[in-house]
Amino acid sequence: MAQIFPRSANALARASVFVALFLAAAGGYALWTLAHSGYVTREGIILQQPVPFSHDHHVAQIGIDCRYCHTSVERAASAGIPPTQTCMNCHNQIWTNAAVLEPVRASWRDGKPLTWNRVNDLPDFVYFNHSIHVAKGVACTTCHGRIDKMPLMYQGAPLTMKWCLDCHRDPVPNLRPREEVTNVLWQPPADLAARQKEWALANHVQSKVSCSNCHR
């Protein structure tokens, strides 16, 4: 009886060591990418909605201000989802019998609310307050992305804790003048950095990284 292992076993044995190392690394990388992918964060994912509402159309083309529909954004934690009423303000004059708007008219007729799928959804243990962010000069687009370029609504940012913290640690680079907050077409001035420092002072912008700022 000869040797237990063929000569090739040596190569195999050594190779297997490196393969194992490689697999471990690859696995780690895969998980990392997955965790940051839209699959997990939902960034950039379009959800089916009862009505194919186009922010692109309403904001970019018609130029309706965010606050026309999201009325409570400056006063409350929730920006507010417009009641059917708001839609009907216009749509009882224009597109009055467009097929796509039937659910809206139905809702108005029977007083049954529309049921949307939430696009920007934070976990329930996170308490986000729109009003304070707006008051400090954080623009809608900073977190929601260029909604004026969204024919169908999708989540414009990862909305992970890390992403929140990046800004909470150093808010200044994300600031605007308060009055420009809802302006999707805002053009930053040349001396942006310098101005942002002024705005930060003016609006008492502080870095807030205490747990209880968001978790209660």
Add this chain to the structure above:
Amino acid sequence: MTTATSPTTFGIHGLMAEYSTAQQLLDAAGQAHRAGFRAMDAYTPFPVEALSEVICDHHKSKVPLICLTGGVVGALAGWGLQIWTSAVDYPMNIGGKPYNSWPAFIPVLFECTVLFAAFAAAIGMFMLNGLPQPYHPVFNVARFREKASRDGYFLCIEAQDGKFDRSGTRDFLLQTGAVEVNDVEL
């Protein structure tokens, strides 16, 4: 004035001599060494320090150096990790303790040092020994397979040694008191 010759010159890995006691093996190895053989190896079921010294030509092992390196790397890694996470990346007021609570970081620092050092030593040892190496010519010798790890004491002079020559070396080995000398096929 030894000129290295490729193993294939003789078509064998080398010559394997078997001795009945560790003592004989040790003496034989000594003689071989004195005779100028270097590309040789001795095989025993248990460590024989003196033998290793002869075979390894009184060189010190490199394992300690590798181990030390591992330890230093581990220490730095452990320390760096803690300082960076606790004081740089996300400093938090935890029970009023300073961000860099270095005394609290000592245990983990220590554990990392030991961990890295130990693995370095182990991995280093295997690498220096060229393991894993499940196939090796010496296993071609039947006697070796059955006795080497039990109570066989073997000395193998390899063909690549400059002074090696198939018949001469065989005679040399026999005359060192080998019970039996076998060719080691490649």
Add this chain to the structure above:
Amino acid sequence: MSVAESPRLPAPLYDPPVIAPGHSSASVGDKISSVVFGKMPLWFYVAMAISFGGAMMLLTALTKLVFTGIGIWGNNNPVGWGFDIINFVWWIGIGHAGTLISAILLLLRQEWRTSINRFAEAMTLFAVACALLFPLFHTGRPWLAVYWLLPYPNTMAIWPNFRSPLIWDVFAVSTYGSVSLVFWFIGLVPDLATFRDRTKKLWQKKIYGALAMGWRGSARHWHNYESAYLLLAGLSTPLVLSVHSVVSFDFASGQVPGWHATIFPPYFVAGAVFAGFAMVLTLMIPLRKAFGLEDFITMKHMDNMGKVMLVTGLIVGYGYIVEIFTAWYSGNIYEWYMIRNRIFGPYKIIWMSLILCNVLAIQPLWFRKARKSIAALWIISMFVNFGMWFERFVIIPTSLHRDFLPGSWGMYYPTRWDFATFFGTIGLFMALMFLFVRVFPAIAMFEMKGLTPDAKVKEPAHG
């Protein structure tokens, strides 16, 4: 390592050999391999089955735990830790003998260690495995704890708190586990090679061969091997001391009266060695009988282990006294009340059992007669196994149940699930031990061979 010196030492009064006379390199190897390659007696399989049953009970208990919650245990407010952490510390303690015997005794050139170190190391690994279950499963949300306690980059941008003794634990225990594993495996390699060559079955040859990684027992191998082995021993020595010190920090760095004590590290380490040796004896005595290993595990070993137990036991006993003294001397009303509560409080029976097992029961070991009696040693070792468990009970629930504010005092009563989990880990431990004995050399053959006359060589004259 040459052992030519031993005769030159003054002969001790009572000094049986570490290996019975008449053994050769061959006989040692054959005898020890025969344990694995020989046929196992029926009792072995019965015992194996029973322990496996225990392991299954553990599985059931843990599943139940994960689905239902910690509430199935007796833990409550104020006693947040009960059996879970008691068992953790107990197992870790047991897990200390292995490395201590292999490493420290190696450095101290205590030859008698060779026949028991392999076994003790295996015991260490399995004890640590059992211990590790508890820190994980005692958490309310183990499915998160399992990775949130590790520092890894994540989308929450948040890290573990390195000021917490529990994180020290994670590092200490896992380091200890992995280093012990490496140490144990490296020790195994040459013996696996022996098995590779001994066994007749090809599939066994392949498995052992693969594990032996082509070990040839070459002098060059031995050269690096010895050096690496020594280094690992050197590293393990401070490690083993650090591990139980860190475990003791879980308590020592807490506020609770009865925890917040500076003597904890040394006192825990001594306790660990104490417990470890006790467990080695408990297991070794039946094993050596069952497999007829009296030649390798001689009265010398029994005697020495008895002595180690006595010494460490006395250190532990001293620890108890110091605790009481400092509590009284400090004039700290909380500390002093804690001591009084231990001795006279609702859990006084546990404290008394502790003193009985850990202090009184070991006193016979002063006498050679006791150390020579296998029965006596085994009984004492059992006492210590229990005693060390009681010690952890006294430290954990008894301290917690009455701390600073009398209004928050409470009682702790374990539930059947606490016991199921505890006995379950014992089942798992035994099952692993049996498996180990069945497939691996329970005694380091190459080291034993080193003790046989065959290994005695004269230094060669250099030329």
Add this chain to the structure above:
Amino acid sequence: MTDLLMPHPAPATPGGSTTTGDCHVEWKKPSAAPVSVNLAAARERLQSRGGATYWRSLEELAETPEFGELLDREFPRFASEWPDGVSRRNFLQLAAASLGLAGLTACTRQPIEKIVPYVRQAEEFLPGKPILFATSMALSGVATGLLIESHNGRPTKVEGNPEHPASLGATDAVTQASVLGLYDPDRSQAISQLGKAATWTTLNQQLTSALTAQSAFGGAGLRLLTGPVTSPTEARLIAALLESYPQARWHRWDPLARDGATKGLTEAFGAPVGMRFDLAKADVVLALESDFLTAGPGSVRYARDFADRRKVGHPEGAAATMNRLYVAESSPTATGTVADHRFRIRPSQLGGIVQALAAAVGVAGVAAPPLDTASAKWVAATARDLAAHRGAALVVAGETLPAAAHTLVAAINEALGASGGTLLYSAPIEADPVDNLTSLVALLDEMKAGKVDLLLVSGVNPVYDAPADLEVAAVFQGSSALRIHHGLHDDETAAYCQWHVPATHYLESWGDARAYDGTVSLVQPLIEPLYGGKTTGEMVGALLGRPTDDAYTLLRETWEGQMGGETFESAFRKLLHDGMVPASALAPSQPAWVGASVSAAVQALAGEPAGGELELALRPDPSVLDGRFANNGWLQELPKPITKLTWENAILLSPRTAEKLGVKGNDVAELTSPDGRKLTGPVWLLPGQADGVATVHLGYGRTRAGKVANGIGFSAYAAQTLASRYGLPSVTLAATGDSAELATTQGHQSIDWMREESEQATERAIVRQATLSEFEQDPHFAHAGAHEGIDVNASFNPGFEYKGYSWGMVIDLNACNGCNACVVACQSENNIPVVGKEQVARGREMHWIRVDRYYQGDVDEPSAIVSQPIVCMQCEQAPCEVVCPVAATVHSTEGLNDMVYNRCVGTRYCANNCPYKVRRFNFLLYQDWETEQFKLQRNPDVTVRSRGVMEKCTYCVQRINRARIPADRDQRQVADGEIQTACQQACPPQAISFGNINDPAAKVVADKKNPRNYSLLEELGTRPRTTYLAMVKNPNPELSA
């Protein structure tokens, strides 16, 4: 494979099954052996639970935007991203997660959530912003003004109305808990006839025929049984009814009614009078068997006025401020714990004591009866002290005293010149006050005589809570009358009526009622009635043939009648907005004294039986009162003052008496009255209890109250008779040989334990206190001796600076009376689950505030009993934070000890290391995830914690943020008092102050400067943000000597 169905709250009948209303539900106890179900089964059970109507009403509700918003993330589902233990499938996901994806991230894919916006949205509505509405809650007819916090149309929290005289912004425990009563899933949900669902219309058809029959002979067979009525609207309607049916009769029944006082005062003044106290004016107060600070009408206001006289700052002037309280009581009460002198006395001795006092203060025609030396000395000293403070002294007689004693006490108060000062007489607040017992007996007699054809029982439950010898059940059974029961639950009485009509909870009702001082308070609904339901007014309306007029119409009528005019609309709006009618308190008057009454009273008292070996005292339970709140989980789990018992009642005995009778704590014993009535229940040893008195609390042993209350405790009404409504002068007690485990949060059921506990508390100076004179000598007594010259805060660490806001709290132990209002307030504000008796017994109650109770002196005869509320101290150097391996509890920049539930993995190390033991762990899935009603109650601003996470007091961080964010938005500082923690807001004596300790003007800073201020366990160097004001007692030198 999980205990999905953790009952909320847990039943005390382990594994038992209880029938509630028309639905039959199997219950499992929350224990180590939970039920294993799959989701389908769970859903089935859920449906079987409520019955069809309940689901219909819920679906209707689901159509409303309010409910829609609920589905929105507005309402927090889980503290963990994993719905812990919902289904096997989840577990696999979770296992997969921890192995795979979870390896790198904590985020996991959440289910897609829905948004359901309004169709038409009210102008002032801001999503997620709570709105406050003024309303009031009537208890035994007497109203307390409230402000209710409403989230998207869901009332979630009860607060006091600061404008309302009976509240001044505070509330008591039962009021706090009342919001849970609204969402009680066991409330009856449909009109039923003989147990089958019926309709309002069919009921009214029957009524009309019955009434037409009645109208023939002036309604001679028409009877109305209600509780005491102060509501102008109800009074008006009932008057109208009695007018149109002159022969009809209106009967009253209420176990809590203060008949003794009513009768006694009627004797004294010849006509019924209303009586209230002004404790702000009282320097010396004597309470006889009265818990007037925490029970009865006006108690919230009394507690406030009383405490204001004890919040002393610097010694100068302290003597002038501080009042003195004497309490003579048989069983320790919250009021007893704040007394300067507490005298343990047997109920049978009270008569003598009252006479002796009367004699001592010089009431003509009263001779001092012979007293034992101790009592004599005590009475003499007390009387002297009272007399010395003529005009500023007050004697308060408990409702359990016989009428004659009340007459004499009135006489004593006259002699002390109390009337017009510390005590105000007025017209009675109750419409047509009667003696409830007599009234009920009259009704029953007529029923027996077959004179009753049509009986409406509204909001009372005599079958359960009337004296046993009246055998109400039997009488109802035997009566041929058409009996209609109207109430919140399909209860014991409903079972003996052909018809049952669900009542509206006060949070669903329109109505009005008078407060303790007569102030008319408006009741307006916060939510559409969950299950339909009628108010008492509407029921009477139906009898008046107006079945379709709703409560709102009836209420408007009343006030239109009162105010009239074209300005009515706006005026009425204002009433509803304010929640009360301004200056409607009844004017104080000085009724004329009936001379003969005193001698009559003395004779009556002479007739009182002497006390035997062992007396039985029957008292309303401190938590569930007479049993009307028995189905309220919060109140059941509320540790009762002093005893710290939860979930049941017991036979309370003093250690000495128990020893004498040869029983131990937890022994089950049987009390036997001379006429052979028996009570069987567990014995509880209660230091501070008078020797020779067995006190038993009413309100337990319910059979048809609901899943919570059914079958827990034993009903003490079984021993109640006409003659002995409040107890028996002589009973015998014998152990049955069994023993029972009682669930207590302190004391651990052993007298030795209590002794050790109290000794240690004293040795450790946990509660620091001094007498007034000591305080005057050494204002800093609270720090005397404690580590002199040592800086307990010395540290190697530089420590952190807290600029900007820095929150802190001070609790004044001199004001706290241990009434538990804070505990319930905290529970309802912070979504704290109820865990059930078995878990409490294991020491796993979840309350974020606990009120520790310590005895002083020997537990056999404690010299005093003190209460100490313990909240999270928010230590600046928090031991809990350092040991958390995952940084789930860390410090905020404002000095809060943040607890991050979603990061917590539950090692419980923090709880172990907390010296104050304020942390609470979710050992099991305690939250009820499935009962829709309870979801409606939860506070959306507080994460609902799930299994396996730690929780604790957060200083109501959600309230801090609610105030701080708008302030920050308007770039201003949060003003002092803008933030009130739930406990602080509810606290009747206002013992808690909270605010920014960096704001020199803040009240909390002033309190921290108070020399009485000390921190608990300061020597541990934890630097607590919560500190305490040490107690100062004001003993009578004559007695303390």
